[in-house]
Amino acid sequence: VAGQPNTTPQIRRPNKPQSLEVVARNSKIAMKWDEFSNMHAAAYQEVYDKLSSKPDYDDGNRQHSLMGEVGRGVFDGANYVRWQIDVTSGGRIWYFIDPAPAGKGQKLRSGRVIIDEIYPGHPKSTEKKPGRGRGPGHR
């Protein structure tokens, strides 16, 4: 319009994608994470990296959402879609994705991943069982 200042709409550079925070839903799950990640560090590192970067990536095989009754879960009063990622042979981790931005004044993040439950699978008979030291006769 003649006589009015020419205002150019500003666009903002998109924020760099942030890592998602990974949390356990309670102390019991946190203890499970510590226990099993000590036993299978490499596998749990891989899982941690996937959950903190691309938790909603469906690879059509080992990481995907669940469906039906088991595909729905509740955390802290809110409903979530339950996801599954295979971690070791037979081992699975179930989790929720909470994309809600952090509150004012908190560290910027893209959301968080809430680990709902961990199933370690059945250990192979040849695997060393945790918590067992050397047998009698060893020093």
Next chain:
Amino acid sequence: MTTYVTILPMGTSSKSVSFSHFLRNSGEILEEVKHVDVRLARRDGPDIFFGTDQRETAVRDSLGYLARALSAVLRDPVLGVHVTPAISGELSWLGWLSEEDQSEFLSHFLATIRACEDTGGYEPLSRLLNRWRASAQIMHDPELASLLVADRGEDSSISINRPEA
């Protein structure tokens, strides 16, 4: 070097060679591709499918016809009643789901088939089946199912760390 021929269902043959073998013998492989599909096996990424556009188009067209036919049958109230149990028979794990989940599955299955026939891509159908199959496996295993329905106690959100090597 490992070279072998895999016989796929419906009489289609497929040859599988390593990617490095293909790089060394591309002329020979190109000749073979005229007659048979070739899968290039890679160590550092997904295998690559190598075939003629004519054969691939024929497969996609056939899948499209089948999807449209199945979609039409499932939509028919009379025919659908008879076809649904037949689908359950083909997907052995479907019986592990509750009746409500089976009904939800069929609804998703039909909607995804329609979307696939519209777009010409069938990966969403494969992903859907993978999700439902995994869910059925949980329902079928009392140990797994009980884990997910157990009382979780008070929710507290505790940060966890990336494991150290």
